[in-house]
Amino acid sequence: MKTLESLNSLLLENLNVLGINRQSFDLWIDQGTIESGSGKETEDGLHFCDYQYRLALSIEAMHAHRGGLLLAMLHNWECSLDECTRRDLSAPQVITSSTTKQSGGGKVLQVEYTLDVRDGIYLTRSSNGPVVANGERWTFGEHSMGIAESIGYTVGVR
Numbered sequence: 001m002k003t004l005e006s007l008n009s010l011l012l013e014n015l016n017v018l019g020i021n022r023q024s025f026d027l028w029i030d031q032g033t034i035e036s037g038s039g040k041e042t043e044d045g046l047h048f049c050d051y052q053y054r055l056a057l058s059i060e061a062m063h064a065h066r067g068g069l070l071l072a073m074l075h076n077w078e079c080s081l082d083e084c085t086r087r088d089l090s091a092p093q094v095i096t097s098s099t100t101k102q103s104g105g106g107k108v109l110q111v112e113y114t115l116d117v118r119d120g121i122y123l124t125r126s127s128n129g130p131v132v133a134n135g136e137r138w139t140f141g142e143h144s145m146g147i148a149e150s151i152g153y154t155v156g157v158r
Helices: 002-013 064-079
Strands: 025-036 045-063 093-100 107-125 131-133 136-139
Touching (some): 002 045, 002 064, 045 064
Antiparallel strands (some): 093 107, 131 136
């Protein structure tokens, strides 16, 4: 889903800053529910349903002195989410545990982060789409919506 992909991109872009490698973190959907969408057509397509799910992140063996930076990045990322993504959902949960690294003796963190999110699922018209709604066939894909870029009018006198 788009929120999970967004967090994954943030982590991948900042591996060096956080001092972690790709193998030290895992990101997944823990559980989810499907809710009805508005049924309205927007520039994104037909708002068919919402997928509300718990996003889970686990990071192993992260240098403890970078923990604050991780929390700041996660908070900033969460604040940047679309309001619909987080409306009426619980606050994120963060569990950290600190241990001493065997070689070198520095402190390392194990971090578990969970966040409830809601991603809209939008469909676009397709003559052979697998979803039938409102008497039409729909699928995923690019959506185009006719939006006027200019308007003109003519006035006549009778």
